[in-house]
Amino acid sequence: MSITVTEKAARHIQKTLDKRGKGVGLRLAVKTSGCSGMAYALEFADESQPEDLIFESGGVKLLVDPRSLPYLEGTELDFVREGLNEGFKFNNPNAKAECGCGESFAV
Amino acid sequence: MALLQIAEPGLAAAPHQHRLAVGIDLGTTNSLVATVASGMARALADDAGHILLPSVVRYGETEMIVGREARAGQADDPLNTIASVKRLMGRSLADADAGMRSHYRLSDGPGMVGIETRAGRKTPVEVSADILRSLRERAEASLGGELTGVVITVPAYFDDAQRQATKDAARLAGLNVLRLLNEPTAAAIAYGLDNAAEGIYAVYDLGGGTFDISILKLTRGVFEVLATNGDPALGGDDFDHLLADWLKAQASLPDDMPVEDRRRLLALARSVKESLSELELTVATCSFSNNVSIQVPVSRATFSELTADLVARSLRPVRKALRDANLGAEDIKGVVMVGGSTRMPHVQAAVEKLFGSAPLNNLDPDQVVALGAAMQADVLAGNRKSGSEADWLLLDVCPLSLGLETMGGLVEKIVPRNSTIPTARAQDFTTYKDGQTAMSVHVVQGEREIVSECRSLARFTLRGIPPMVAGAARIRVTFQIDADGLLSVTAREQTSGVEAHVEVKPSYGLGDGEVARMLLDAYGTGEIDAATRMLREAQVEARRLIDATEAALAADGAALLAPPERDVVQKAIYALAELLETDEGDTRKIRAATDALNAASGDFAARRMDASIKRALAGRSLETL
Ligand SMILES: Nc1ncnc2c1ncn2[C@@H]1O[C@H](COP(=O)(O)OP(=O)(O)OP(=O)(O)O)[C@@H](O)[C@H]1O
Ligand SMILES: [Mg+2]
Numbered sequence A: 001m002s003i004t005v006t007e008k009a010a011r012h013i014q015k016t017l018d019k020r021g022k023g024v025g026l027r028l029a030v031k032t033s034g035c036s037g038m039a040y041a042l043e044f045a046d047e048s049q050p051e052d053l054i055f056e057s058g059g060v061k062l063l064v065d066p067r068s069l070p071y072l073e074g075t076e077l078d079f080v081r082e083g084l085n086e087g088f089k090f091n092n093p094n095a096k097a098e099c100g101c102g103e104s105f106a107v
Numbered sequence B: 001m002a003l004l005q006i007a008e009p010g011l012a013a014a015p016h017q018h019r020l021a022v023g024i025d026l027g028t029t030n031s032l033v034a035t036v037a038s039g040m041a042r043a044l045a046d047d048a049g050h051i052l053l054p055s056v057v058r059y060g061e062t063e064m065i066v067g068r069e070a071r072a073g074q075a076d077d078p079l080n081t082i083a084s085v086k087r088l089m090g091r092s093l094a095d096a097d098a099g100m101r102s103h104y105r106l107s108d109g110p111g112m113v114g115i116e117t118r119a120g121r122k123t124p125v126e127v128s129a130d131i132l133r134s135l136r137e138r139a140e141a142s143l144g145g146e147l148t149g150v151v152i153t154v155p156a157y158f159d160d161a162q163r164q165a166t167k168d169a170a171r172l173a174g175l176n177v178l179r180l181l182n183e184p185t186a187a188a189i190a191y192g193l194d195n196a197a198e199g200i201y202a203v204y205d206l207g208g209g210t211f212d213i214s215i216l217k218l219t220r221g222v223f224e225v226l227a228t229n230g231d232p233a234l235g236g237d238d239f240d241h242l243l244a245d246w247l248k249a250q251a252s253l254p255d256d257m258p259v260e261d262r263r264r265l266l267a268l269a270r271s272v273k274e275s276l277s278e279l280e281l282t283v284a285t286c287s288f289s290n291n292v293s294i295q296v297p298v299s300r301a302t303f304s305e306l307t308a309d310l311v312a313r314s315l316r317p318v319r320k321a322l323r324d325a326n327l328g329a330e331d332i333k334g335v336v337m338v339g340g341s342t343r344m345p346h347v348q349a350a351v352e353k354l355f356g357s358a359p360l361n362n363l364d365p366d367q368v369v370a371l372g373a374a375m376q377a378d379v380l381a382g383n384r385k386s387g388s389e390a391d392w393l394l395l396d397v398c399p400l401s402l403g404l405e406t407m408g409g410l411v412e413k414i415v416p417r418n419s420t421i422p423t424a425r426a427q428d429f430t431t432y433k434d435g436q437t438a439m440s441v442h443v444v445q446g447e448r449e450i451v452s453e454c455r456s457l458a459r460f461t462l463r464g465i466p467p468m469v470a471g472a473a474r475i476r477v478t479f480q481i482d483a484d485g486l487l488s489v490t491a492r493e494q495t496s497g498v499e500a501h502v503e504v505k506p507s508y509g510l511g512d513g514e515v516a517r518m519l520l521d522a523y524g525t526g527e528i529d530a531a532t533r534m535l536r537e538a539q540v541e542a543r544r545l546i547d548a549t550e551a552a553l554a555a556d557g558a559a560l561l562a563p564p565e566r567d568v569v570q571k572a573i574y575a576l577a578e579l580l581e582t583d584e585g586d587t588r589k590i591r592a593a594t595d596a597l598n599a600a601s602g603d604f605a606a607r608r609m610d611a612s613i614k615r616a617l618a619g620r621s622l623e624t625l
Helices: A007-020 B068-072 B097-101 B123-145 B160-172 B185-197 B238-251 B260-276 B298-304 B308-324 B346-355 B367-382 B512-524 B526-560 B563-581 B588-598 B602-617
Strands: A025-031 A038-045 A051-057 A060-064 A076-082 A085-092 A104-107 B020-027 B030-037 B039-042 B056-059 B064-066 B079-081 B114-117 B120-122 B149-154 B177-182 B199-206 B211-219 B222-233 B283-288 B295-298 B335-336 B402-404 B410-413 B421-429 B439-445 B455-462 B475-481 B487-493 B500-502
Touching: A007 A025, A007 A060, A007 A076, A051 B068, B020 B064, B020 B123, B020 B185, B020 B367, B030 B123, B030 B308, B030 B367, B039 B367, B039 B439, B056 B123, B056 B185, B064 B068, B064 B123, B068 B079, B079 B260, B079 B526, B120 B123, B123 B160, B149 B160, B149 B185, B149 B367, B160 B177, B177 B185, B177 B367, B185 B199, B185 B211, B185 B222, B185 B335, B185 B367, B199 B308, B199 B346, B222 B308, B238 B260, B238 B295, B238 B308, B260 B283, B260 B295, B295 B298, B298 B308, B298 B346, B308 B346, B335 B346, B335 B367, B402 B421, B402 B475, B410 B421, B410 B475, B410 B526, B439 B475, B439 B500, B455 B487, B526 B588, B526 B602, B563 B588, B563 B602, B588 B602
Parallel strands: A025 A060, B020 B149, B149 B177, B199 B335
Antiparallel strands: A025 A038, A038 A104, A051 A060, A076 A085, B020 B030, B030 B039, B056 B064, B056 B079, B114 B120, B199 B211, B211 B222, B283 B295, B402 B410, B402 B439, B421 B475, B439 B455, B475 B487, B487 B500
């Protein structure tokens, strides 16, 4: 199993990384919070940690800490437009329930 | 669905900045709601300033009343006034609590027992939902907004069915359950966070209807439950019943009192009991129907003596929990007292005697569970700054072992009792017969080694296994228990990826006493089980050898064996098969006959091996090997 990004997401990540001018990739994490128990975090990564697991997808490096990995395994990161908003969306096979706003989920 | 943006390192925003989250202690006797405001947990009072909401619902002619008023009217309308409904959660009529049966008109229904009331048939889930709704309204009025999520506490001993029923009740009340939390664990959260205490603690929770004991390890804000035990049918109510019986005898009241009078007597017993926690002596005074009234003096000493057995009964699970955690009473740094019944002086004294130190009382025993639940809700709702929440990890345990039925009716335990949850555990199984394309998975709960002695939770079948020789398929069965203690089981054949899955939507129905019985049984019968297990294993092994040998004979017997050789093997098969059929159950004999068949077919097996190697090598040159 692994973590992947869609083509659209990869393009967008690459673009924002280029614009930012630095960073080794993207960090995906899961934090315990939110109304369904867990919440995603999406950050630029300036350096990788020794314990990080690194996935490559669509030419983008994805860094995941081992604590978050079980909750993210198999996840696909997509970039979508909804109405006036654009942003990232996690397609996570582990998520059983999402809160109404989708900011947090439960496994 | 909110879309996420990429943040700078370390700056990913916590979602839901200000969320109203509460903790609810849904008790047998009393329920209450608490929240964290400005970093402090506090219980929320109703308009009249009461914090405890009696867990009583009265279904009236036109309206439904919850709480104090409902309890006050209990004697006037006993059949439509539902108290202690927690005792019926997740139960069928067959295993409904005897006390509840004598007080209410219970009926069987799909999945769960029902209570016949003036307002129709009510399930325990619906009655609990009415209590929860009342607390929700109180919280929303007092916090001035809609609740985002709640943490609801349940006794550590609640099984899957009872937990599911509690979740269902919350959903019915329009609440979003962040998670269910064991009551003693919630108490420890309140205790540990308030005091920053480290070490190993016991939480002794004697409420109205249930008794729980938990052994917990607290280290720098991390809670680990080392063991839990308890008695799901022991609480303040039992003290009330004993005292009521005694009062009835003292005052020569008739055995066949009307239901209203029995209620009055129980209410009297309870108030006498509670005042004896403060006073050495009191007089039980009450009037019943037909102008009967009583006046009986009761001393604390009399009451203590009368109920000494109940107190002693609570100490047994305490010792068991200590044993499970491999600890002695001297290892316990402190005992946290939870539940209104721990106010009784003789309970305090017994606990002090067992542990050799005075129990900890500085938290309100009525509120401590709800306060802990509120703190957990606060964390789960994301109201805490990250960093502090990252260290705030909660470990809980599952109270009964979970496993699978294997050949011969044996239980293979996958998740042992007292494992910390959430957890996922996997074990590999294989096919038993050549060409087997399906495997049935039977999930059981309990401590015994024999399936029929455990509780059946679910069955499902994994189909579409590619045909292979026996033992070649690799079927990984994964048990996953979520933070609420609910179970899902997945079976997956590794080479083909076929998968089957079940969520244990538990068949409501493990009797209160049954959890206790299943635990007790496991202690007394370890040796018998081990013997039975060896026998079954021998039988399974024997059958497998017979099947394999017969299959081999059918395939290669004619080609590789001379008729007399073939006879020898066949005879050994018959001998073993006969032994299995007579159902004699002699492990030694079966093993001996199995060995004999192994010996008789040894040559044949070797020849088959040679033949198959030859076949494999045919047409290949040495270089390609
Ligand atoms: N002062 C007191 N002395 C003795 N018993 C008391 C006192 N105050 C309350 N109780 C008893 O405590 C019990 C209620 O305790 P509590 O509110 O903790 O139970 P609960 O949480 O509703 O029940 P459970 O934990 O079984 O679900 C009742 O039996 C009540 O009579
Ligand atoms: Mg309680």
